[in-house]
Amino acid sequence: MSALVLTLRQAPEQRLDLSPLVPHALAGKTAAEIEKIELQTTRTRLTVGDAFRLRMGDAAHLRIEGAGERLDRIGCAMTDGEIVVEGDVGAQAGRLMRGGSLVVRGSAGPWAGSAMIGGRLEILRDAGDHLGGPFGGNQDPEYLALNPNGLVPTVKDGDLILWESNTICRYLCATRDGTRLYPTAPAARTHVERWMDWQLSSVGPPMGALLFGLIRTKPEQRDHAAIEAARRKALSAWMIAEDALEGRSYLAGDEVSLAEITLGTLVYRWHAFPIERPLLKNVKAWYERLRERPAFKKHIEIPIT
Ligand SMILES: N[C@@H](CCC(=O)N[C@@H](CS)C(=O)NCC(=O)O)C(=O)O
DSSP: OOEEEEEESSOOSSOEEOTTOOHHHHTTOOHHHHHHOEEEESSSOEEHHHHEEEEOOEEEEEEEESOOTTEEOTTTTOOSSEEEEESOOOTTTTTTOOSSEEEESSOBOTTTTTTOOSSEEEESSOBOTTTTOSSSSTTSHHHHHHOTTOOSOEEEETTEEEESHHHHHHHHHHHTTOTTTSOSSHHHHHHHHHHHHHIIIIIHHHHHHHIIIIISSOGGGOOHHHHHHHHHHHHHHHHHHHHHTTTOSBTTBSSOOHHHHHHHHHHHHHHHSSSOOOOOHHHHHHHHHHHTSHHIIIIISSOOO
């Protein structure tokens, strides 16, 4: 079967994140399904069909024609198959690659092959800065001076530097009129805060172990016993949320709160990971409720890398 070919309709006006277009994620999808895939953009929403003409073929051999420096994250986290790009590419081509082959028949932007752990990346012309570098700069001395953990996020608000995402969320609510998400009344506040602490202490660690075990480790190197132990621990934690959500729409009451902001990514991953998942009906309904929110679709339901 011939290659699946995507031809850029016109030079994009905004940067596009092409990381969803990797062979393992396209396998088994119809042309219509591929055309409907939403691409993360820097401005307006766009699907694959909006940006590219598609000639259906074998998704294990993907060819991108008419590329350009605004096309970011091509082949990001790919595990197998082949992508050939006829032209230049933007930032982070082949970042986090674990297998397969990515050939760029032009030049690549910065961070090509960064944090790559497998596969083959070939760039026929120039490669930008940080070729094969570590993760995106978070171990650089300038970044470590702001956040000694070398992790994201870090926020600068005037002279104030903040790290730890839950602290950042609380600060933003306190300084940006966020009482709807983070109530000021002490008792109401505890209902939100306990879930934020629970995210860090209970459900977060096994969900992190699943991320590393399933997504950041090559299939042949996976520790299946450790993955299964993490799955069970995560399941026990989600069962606590299941009980708490009985008869209520959101964890801290009838409205979305910081509890959902800090747990959104994890509940998305729980439903996206290739694991056995007994039905937790309240957690599932809560997740579906969150999925109706455009911001959840745009910022949370993104490729897991
Ligand atoms: N408890 C920290 C955890 C931060 C964290 O683990 N960040 C991850 C991304 S979610 C990270 O920076 N990983 C290194 C990388 O992606 O380069 C927080 O909530 O801010």
